[in-house]
Amino acid sequence: xxxxxxxxxxxxxxxxxxxxxxxEIVERKxxxxxxxxxxxxxxxRNPDHELRAAEIIRQMTGGPVVCGHELSPRLDxxxxxxxxxxxxxxxxxxxxxxxxxxxxxxxxxxxxxxxIVRGDGSLMGAPAxxxxxxxxxxxxxxxxxxxxxxxxxxEGAVEDAVIVDIGGTTTDMALLRNRSTCTGSKPVAMSAVxxxxxVFPRRREAIMSGFRFP
Amino acid sequence: MGIGAPxxxxxxxxxxxxxxxxxxxxxxxxxxxxxxxxxxVAMTDEALIxxxxxxxxxHSSLGVEIFAGLEEATVRGRDLLAKVIREKxxxxxxxxxxxxLEEKEHWGTSRGGESLFMxxxxxxxxxxSPRFART
Numbered sequence: 308x309x310x311x312x313x314x315x316x317x318x319x320x321x322x323x324x325x326x327x328x329x330x331e332i333v334e335r336k337x338x339x340x341x342x343x344x345x346x347x348x349x350x351x352r353n354p355d356h357e358l359r360a361a362e363i364i365r366q367m368t369g370g371p372v373v374c375g376h377e378l379s380p381r382l383d384x385x386x387x388x389x390x391x392x393x394x395x396x397x398x399x400x401x402x403x404x405x406x407x408x409x410x411x412x413x414x415x416x417x418x419x420x421x422x423i424v425r426g427d428g429s430l431m432g433a434p435a436x437x438x439x440x441x442x443x444x445x446x447x448x449x450x451x452x453x454x455x456x457x458x459x460x461x462e463g464a465v466e467d468a469v470i471v472d473i474g475g476t477t478t479d480m481a482l483l484r485n486r487s488t489c490t491g492s493k494p495v496a497m498s499a500v501x502x503x504x505x506v507f508p509r510r511r512e513a514i515m516s517g518f519r520f521p
Numbered sequence: 522m523g524i525g526a527p528x529x530x531x532x533x534x535x536x537x538x539x540x541x542x543x544x545x546x547x548x549x550x551x552x553x554x555x556x557x558x559x560x561x562v563a564m565t566d567e568a569l570i571x572x573x574x575x576x577x578x579x580h581s582s583l584g585v586e587i588f589a590g591l592e593e594a595t596v597r598g599r600d601l602l603a604k605v606i607r608e609k610x611x612x613x614x615x616x617x618x619x620x621x622l623e624e625k626e627h628w629g630t631s632r633g634g635e636s637l638f639m640x641x642x643x644x645x646x647x648x649x650s651p652r653f654a655r656t
Contacts, residue, residue: 317571355585
């Protein structure tokens with residue numbers, strides 16, 4: 308759904324946010340929508356409209372609402388919107404997964420915090436990842452590189468290495484220099500995820516923005 | 522270094538052919554789980570300062586603020602990011618975090634040969650172990 312609003316490159320309001328139409332649309336659709344994505348022009352320069360629209364939706368529905376500027380700090384409203392919408396599609400899926408895992412925790416009296424690996428190999432608690440499931444894309448290969456770095460540290464004083472991760476259908480590689488993983492500067496081809504991922508020269512070009520893991 | 526369940530089988534002969542050394546750790550098959558358990562919470566956030574008609578505009582996740590001087594805008598940007606990034610890291614499940622701030626200035630040259638301030642980007646990173654308090 309498109310409504311009036313948005314900012315310009317300087318973060319100046321281009322036109323006022325049409326909250327009236329927003330309320331009408333939400334009222335009409337709220338029974339069939341599970342999660343909401345809010346994306347505005349130049350919201351990374353001024354998130355005001357996204358934040359206000361999200362607040363209205365939250366008040367009216369209580370449902371999960373995620374804004375584009377929360378997922379990606381990059382310009383390019385169209386890509387950011389695609390990312391945010393893909394993320395919204397994944398929210399019900401990750402809720403289902405986390406609820407299932409929590410039930411198993413409860414049944415087995417496990418009180419440890421539930422942490423999920425992100426695409427850059429870092430961790431995020433379950434409550435936070437519930438709104439940003441897109442950040443789990445390629446978390447498997449990323450976790451393996453972090454694990455490999457740890458295992459390599461146990462082996463002795465190796466500083467530089469090529470990590471070759473052989474799976475059932477793919478082989479991913481990562482470069483370790485001075486015990487740090489080298490990262491690319493391009494976003495993942497399928498989406499612009501806010502944080503970085505480790506370089507995996509795969510066919511679908513999984514290279515992410517420049518986050519350096521400590 | 523090889524990881525993944527079949528690495529033991531494939532990599533040593535490859536390394537031998539290439540004349541390089543290869544390590545396949547005992548737990549190579551579960552490097553994924555090792556990564557999950559040894560990982561840290563890490564969050565980043567950015568702020569951007571741009572000049573506008575002799576003044577400076579600070580763009581952040583909190584909105585837009587305008588300052589008379591670059592230094593002023595930078596100080597506010599640093600304070601704001603330090604606070605925001607700690608909150609983000611805490612929301613992501615971190616306990617104590619270490620915060621680092623990177624600053625990148627971008628200068629251009631005017632037609633008259635003067636150097637011109639284009640923008641300044643502040644990038645904050647917070648890294649910490651998961652918080653193990655029971656909730």
